[in-house]
Amino acid sequence: MEIFDTHTHLNTSEFEGRIQDELVQAQTFGVTRINNVGSNYELNDAALLLADKFEECYATIGWHPDDAAEFDDQAENYLLTKLSAKKVIALGEIGLDYHWMVRPKEEQERVFRRQIQISKEMGLPFQVHTRDALDDTYEIIKSEGVGSAGAIMHSFSGTADEALKFVELGMMISFSGVVTFKKALDVQEAAATVPLDKILVETDAPYLTPMPYRGKENRPAYTKFIVEKIAELREISADEVAKATTENALRIFGLKK
Numbered sequence: 001m002e003i004f005d006t007h008t009h010l011n012t013s014e015f016e017g018r019i020q021d022e023l024v025q026a027q028t029f030g031v032t033r034i035n036n037v038g039s040n041y042e043l044n045d046a047a048l049l050l051a052d053k054f055e056e057c058y059a060t061i062g063w064h065p066d067d068a069a070e071f072d073d074q075a076e077n078y079l080l081t082k083l084s085a086k087k088v089i090a091l092g093e094i095g096l097d098y099h100w101m102v103r104p105k106e107e108q109e110r111v112f113r114r115q116i117q118i119s120k121e122m123g124l125p126f127q128v129h130t131r132d133a134l135d136d137t138y139e140i141i142k143s144e145g146v147g148s149a150g151a152i153m154h155s156f157s158g159t160a161d162e163a164l165k166f167v168e169l170g171m172m173i174s175f176s177g178v179v180t181f182k183k184a185l186d187v188q189e190a191a192a193t194v195p196l197d198k199i200l201v202e203t204d205a206p207y208l209t210p211m212p213y214r215g216k217e218n219r220p221a222y223t224k225f226i227v228e229k230i231a232e233l234r235e236i237s238a239d240e241v242a243k244a245t246t247e248n249a250l251r252i253f254g255l256k257k
Helices: 019-028 041-053 065-070 073-082 105-122 134-144 160-168 185-193 220-234 238-253
Strands: 003-008 031-037 057-061 088-097 126-131 151-153 171-175 199-201
Touching (some): 003 238, 031 088, 031 220, 041 057, 065 105, 105 134, 160 171, 160 185, 199 238
Parallel strands (some): 003 031, 151 171, 171 199
């Protein structure tokens, strides 16, 4: 079994000094490729360093809505330069976050729209973060359009019908540990309903730890439990889910087997 953790954060301080241990543990769980996702200068640079250092690591760079104030001409020039790096596979995580409302809606929207445009200019998929803002996120993506490289709804937390609306826009739906939570019935229905060739898996580690380790720190290795839960929901084998989601990831990220 080979699994691709398409969205994680080994580039954060929580994993400092133990990256190699995490990669070894991931391998023992069948997680053979890992995409570390940035959100500001510090985390983008850290993701790029990991991609350079470790064969199994890739990088996604961009500006999170909470860091929208940092996205100016200098940040845009940084993106335009760094997105061309060999192991950068997407632009992200970008989007809207109305839960904490760290930045005003108008500022978040401006930065979100511009980064979608950049992703299309660069021919890269974009990874979307949305929290308490699903309707506005949908309307912005619909109006801007998804480029030929596609896009990903990261850690999807809506209903099956909402997931299918994003699929119709040309997006893939990525499921995190939330799909294993007992009360996450909407997300589970979505994971059982979305076409298998439109599904990705991720940990978002160190956050959103899946069962049976919920309440503890998340690790890329735990992508295995997300694969197993989706297999259970769809009444197919975990091997089939692992194979399909890995092939989906390789396809949207433009990677070879």
